[in-house]
Amino acid sequence: xxxxxxxxxxxxxxxxxxxxxxxxxxxxxxxxxxxxxxxxxxxxxxxxxxxxxxxxxxxxxxxxxxxxxxxxxxxxxxxxxxxxxxxxxxxxxxxxxxxxxxxxxxxxxxxxxxxxxxxxxxxxxxxxxxxxxxxxxxxxxxxxxxxxxxxxxxxxxxxxxxxxxxxxxxxxxxxxxxxxxxxxxxxxxxxxxxxxxxxxxxxxxxxxxxxxxxxxxxxxxxxxxxxxxxxxxxxxxxxxxxxxxxxxxxxxxxxxxxxxxxxxxxxxxxxxxxxxxxxxxxxxxxxxxxxxxxxxxxxxxxxxxxxxxxxxxxx
Numbered sequence: 001x002x003x004x005x006x007x008x009x010x011x012x013x014x015x016x017x018x019x020x021x022x023x024x025x026x027x028x029x030x031x032x033x034x035x036x037x038x039x040x041x042x043x044x045x046x047x048x049x050x051x052x053x054x055x056x057x058x059x060x061x062x063x064x065x066x067x068x069x070x071x072x073x074x075x076x077x078x079x080x081x082x083x084x085x086x087x088x089x090x091x092x093x094x095x096x097x098x099x100x101x102x103x104x105x106x107x108x109x110x111x112x113x114x115x116x117x118x119x120x121x122x123x124x125x126x127x128x129x130x131x132x133x134x135x136x137x138x139x140x141x142x143x144x145x146x147x148x149x150x151x152x153x154x155x156x157x158x159x160x161x162x163x164x165x166x167x168x169x170x171x172x173x174x175x176x177x178x179x180x181x182x183x184x185x186x187x188x189x190x191x192x193x194x195x196x197x198x199x200x201x202x203x204x205x206x207x208x209x210x211x212x213x214x215x216x217x218x219x220x221x222x223x224x225x226x227x228x229x230x231x232x233x234x235x236x237x238x239x240x241x242x243x244x245x246x247x248x249x250x251x252x253x254x255x256x257x258x259x260x261x262x263x264x265x266x267x268x269x270x271x272x273x274x275x276x277x278x279x280x281x282x283x284x285x286x287x288x289x290x291x292x293x294x295x296x297x298x299x300x301x302x303x304x305x306x307x308x309x310x311x312x313x314x315x
Contacts, residue, residue, distance in 0.1 A: 005094035006039045007114065012081040013057070014047040016101040020056045023099075024067070026107040038114065041066040041093070043315065045085045047075040047306075061312040068313030076306035079183040084305040086165075086173050088315055097164040104202050105162035112197045113164040122169055123187060126162035127196035158184040158194065161201075168192070179305060250277055 009027055013020065024042060031040045044057045046069060057069040070088060072081065082098055089096055095117055097110050109126055116124040165187065172190055180186040188194060253272050256262035 004037055004039045006041060006090075006092050008041050008043055008089055008093040008096035009110070010043045010045065010082060010085045010089070010096055010098045011101050012045045012047065012078045012085070012098075013049060013053050013101050014075060014078070015049045015051045015053060017049075017051040017053045017056060019101045019103060020044065020053060021060070023101050023103060023107075024060055024064075026103065027099075027110070030107050030110060034111065036111070036114070039066075041090070042068065043085055043089065043096075044069040045081045046071040047078070047081050048072055048309075058312055068315035069311070070308050070315065071310040071312075073307045073309040077181075079181055080179060080306045083173075083179050083183055084308070086170055087305055088308075089170055090315065093167065093170070095164055095166050096170060097162070099162050106199065106202060109162055109197065109199050110164070112199075113162070116195050116197065117164055117166065120193070121195045122166040122192035123158065123190075123194040124164045125158045125184075125194065125196050127198045128161070128201045129198045158188045158196075162199075163187075166192070246277065 011020075011023060016023075027040070027042070030036075031038065042060075042064075044060075044067070046054045046057060048071065054069070054071050057067075057071075060067045061069055068090075070085065072084070076084075086096065095114075097113060099105055099107070099110070105126055113124040113126070163184070169187065169190060169192055173187070250272075
């Protein structure tokens with residue numbers, strides 16, 4: 001009898017005691033009550049929750065062979081949490097799906113993701129048609145997409161929230177062994193075939209959101225800076241322009257003084273020329289340094305994975 005492919009469900013958690021068991025039960029119902037050709041396992045990732053989240057995970061691990069959990073030494077953020085979970089994904093997982101614990105992304109969406117994956121798509125993601133968010137967030141989100149398109153050259157498709165990646169994608173992430181804060185963009189940049197599944201996001205029913213405007217803004221900055229060296233390149237060209245203007249002005253004052261015979265107070269021209277040339281060289285070298293920083297930025301690790309404090313299950 002042919003063995004069913006094993007699918008992992010990764011769930012990042014921070015103070016979600018009200019949702020963990022419901023998350024587990026809803027996904028379990030999806031796989032057990034619907035005729036699927038997959039085995040499934042869970043990997044909960046606890047970002048050092050301050051409530052009873054990890055105790056609930058511990059009980060689920062003790063009661064279910066297909067549940068594992070990692071607890072980090074501190075709250076490293078949702079993206080690094082997911083990245084570290086991917087690095088620790090069991091080798092027998094054929095693919096893994098990432099879902100937030102708040103259940104705003106409906107569990108039944110996983111069946112659509114799996115259907116596209118079986119058809120050969122390596123990266124399948126949920127594309128949110130409707131969001132339960134205020135007017136300000138909508139305006140800022142549209143503005144961000146326009147800026148991202150201008151800076152990166154294209155608008156990235158993959159969003160945080162719900163997506164599924166093939167074993168090959170997992171292996172590529174593990175082999176590269178580096179972390180970008182904008183994890184969705186990093187995965188999309190691997191170049192595998194992707195497809196979005198449109199769905200309506202639900203309102204949160206239990207607990208409060210852990211993302212405020214400041215965190216969204218930080219995540220947006222990560223997305224822009226991780227995806228492009230354009231800000232550094234822009235500073236380089238600004239430095240060149242300022243250096244050029246400084247040299248021209250220096251030449252202008254020298255011509256006024258020594259060729260046209262313009263009278264200045266003693267030492268004024270020398271001081272002006274020295275200051276302008278100093279500006280020219282400073283901005284030029286700052287621009288060059290910025291270019292080298294850009295090279296380092298795109299070729300070296302941003303940071304290491306989250307530090308694991310405790311593992312539960314066979315993970």
